[in-house]
Amino acid sequence: MATLAMACAENEGLQVVTEFPRLHGQLLGKPREQILTACLDGAKPGGTTSSHQLAEFLVYRRCNVDMLSGENIVALKDERAALADFRTKLDELAKTLPQAIHDEEALEERLRGTLNDMFEAWKKEQPNFGAASNRFFGKGLGSELKKIAEKLAEAALKPEAGMGGFIGGITGQTLTCAGAGFAIAVIFRAVESWREVRHKAKTSPLRYLTKLQEQGVTFSITQ
Structure with a gap:
């Protein structure tokens, strides 16, 4: 046998x-x-x-x-x-x-x-917001600013969202605190970090x- x-x-x-x-x-x-x-x-x-x-x-x-x-x-x-x-x-x-x-x-x-x-x-x-957040934020942001940025980025990365979902997930107070320019910068940087994390997972020898x-x-x- x-x-x-x-x-x-x-x-x-x-x-x-x-x-x-x-x-x-x-x-x-x-x-x-x-x-x-x-x-x-x-x-x-x-x-x-x-x-x-x-x-x-x-x-x-x-x-x-x-x-x-x-x-x-x-x-x-x-x-x-x-x-x-x-x-x-x-x-x-x-x-x-x-x-x-x-x-x-x-x-x-x-x-x-x-x-x-x-x-x-x-x-x-594995692709998740925590991994993207670590790559995105690092240790360079103050705690309050980081909290605001995390809210913006997490809403932008929700799979059900698009821009409409992003806007729905952010309160007016958060946008006021962040400022429009900062918010836009967070969106683009968050998406870029998310893509990097996903690409790494898709090409990893552990996939x-x-x-x-x-x-x-x-x-x-x-x-």
Whole structure:
């Protein structure tokens, strides 16, 4: 069965992952013709870290695919560029780990911590007003002025709005305090910052996580 699974994966250009690394981990890197021998000889102690281990830990420990349908899987198959970039990112993350960790508990702890950092970075990349606000305002505005500017920018970035929604979301008092020129400057700068945040999320090597989420996969972020 292991040989057949490997052959099927190779035929589709895929990789096999396993939720039983102690049982199957030593087989995944073997050529098909050596799998039977490896099973008969028994597994030898390993410990070398890799992006494949990160992928396995992500799939079997941090992903819930109960809501993933056949149609969702077909849709994900079309996300080749996002998947390729994500695999490259996993390669980069694996290089931050020691080359070998023989203690399984220590290995799992390092994999868990690496994925926690990855999820944290992914969450920060998601388009929201907070991310755009940080890029937009920085630390240069006084507290009162910043509060006024945030009201203007948040109203301008509401997806249901357009200019009519923007005007409806701002009170006369806010506009009076801000001044028309300041308000216009805030609008344009807010939109520019929002676009930057959205572009970063769309081109991030972690965007495949977003694609998975859109197709029904949920994640355990802090396990």
